[in-house]
Amino acid sequence: MKKWLITGLLVTASTLLAFHSEEPLTRVTLGEKLFFDPVLSMDRTVSCASCHRPQFAFADTSTFSKGIHDKLTKRNTPALTNQSGRPSFFWDGRAATLEEQAKQPIISPDEMGLPIDEAVKRLNADSTYVQAFRKIFNSAPTEKNLLQALAAFERTLETANSPYDRYINGDDNAISATAARGRLLFIGKANCNNCHSGEDFTADRFKNIGLYNGTTLKDAGRFDITHDSAQLGFFKVPSLRNVAVTAPYMHNGMFRTLREVIVYYNTPDALIHDGIKRDLSLNTPLNLTDTEIDELEAFLKTLTDDRFINQ
Structure with a gap:
């Protein structure tokens, strides 16, 4: 099991007071500490890990995650695994690098x-962080090296x-x-790999699926x-x-289970018949039987890394 998962599950206020003594100080370990530290939120109650749960x-x-003062995010929180090779980030692709994200x-x-x-100012007021940043970056904390550390993790x-x-x-x-x-x-028959292709099961494109x-x-x-009106939705x-x-699914978290997602793709018009500019590939029902829906769901479950299976 990766150390980052153990850290993420067991992190407490006391463990945030110091770096892990058994690990060498690197951009990754610094980024890990920052990821779990609420010092980067206005009222020091929320960390990156509050929404991105290891x-x-x-x-x-949750459909929408809670930020400071229990404010809800506008979209469902996407997973952060397998992001190192992605060309864009967020549901709308507004960031081109992990540092921007x-x-x-x-x-x-x-x-x-x-x-x-203010985030940089806080880190510069913490002698432990200053020492760590100077050792790794040969510099006091700055916006650039703060984001570099988080992205490295x-x-x-x-x-x-x-x-x-x-x-x-x-x-x-290995699978049933x-x-x-x-x-x-x-x-x-289901043609899922038209959009979910490659090693990480994404074509790194944007699609309108009728939502x-x-x-x-x-x-x-x-x-x-x-x-661009051509990219509406x-x-x-x-x-x-x-x-x-990673349930619930879609940018708005409207589907609670994988089966609901498959059923939607099987017959999109049965649920949402007035989607604007929906991709033409979704206009024809897949005609999957109940048994085939079960089989497709079973396959999707095999994509879960071993470290998450028993969570």
């Missing part, structure tokens, strides 16, 4: 609510030790026969960043790694 693949189990929750008034200059949150990984590496018994049939559905209608579903997604296609532990 035992759930650094996602959250790390800054946004700190300064967001609905999340940590702390101006970045986030880049270590890679997962590739799932039953599925063992299966494709030659262990035919039901899940194996689900895998064939995933790449065949915007301008009335009951008002979040315009990517359009709010690009102001577009959202980033997330990785499916560890998807079984």
Whole structure:
């Protein structure tokens, strides 16, 4: 089990007072400490880990996470695992690097609510942090090296030790026969790999899957960043790694279970028939049977890294 998971589950106020003596001081260990330290929130009550919970693949189990003063985020918290190779971040893709991503929750008034200059000032008032930053960066804390440290830690949150990984590496018994049939559905009849492709099961694109209608579903997604009408209702296609532990699903957390997600894709019009600019590939029902839905769900569960399976 990775040390970062153990740290994330057991972190307390007392453990935040010092760095782990058994670990060398690096950008990663500094970033880990910052990730779990509420010093980066305005009222010192919220840390990055408050929303990105380690035992759930650094996602959250709430539809919307709570920031300072119990303010709710505007979108569901996405998982932070397997992000090192991504070209964009957030549901709307507004950040191009992990460093940019790390800054946004700190300064967001609905999340940590702390101006970045104030965050740097706080770190410079802490002799332990100053000593650590000087040792690693040969500099006192700055906005740049604060974000570099957080991003360095986030880049270590890679997962590739799932039953599925063992299966494709030659262990035919790593997944059940039901899940194996689900895998064939995933790449065949269900056509899931049209969007969820590659090693991390994401094509790193933006798609409109019909969850915007301008009335009951008002979040315009990517359009709010690009102001391109062709991207109205577009959202980033997330990785499916560890998807079984990152419920609820979609940018608005509207689906509580994987089965609900599959049922929606199977017959989108049955739930939302007025989605604006929905991708044409979703206009034809998949015609999956109940058994096939079970098989596809079983396959998706095999994408969970071993460290999360018993959480």
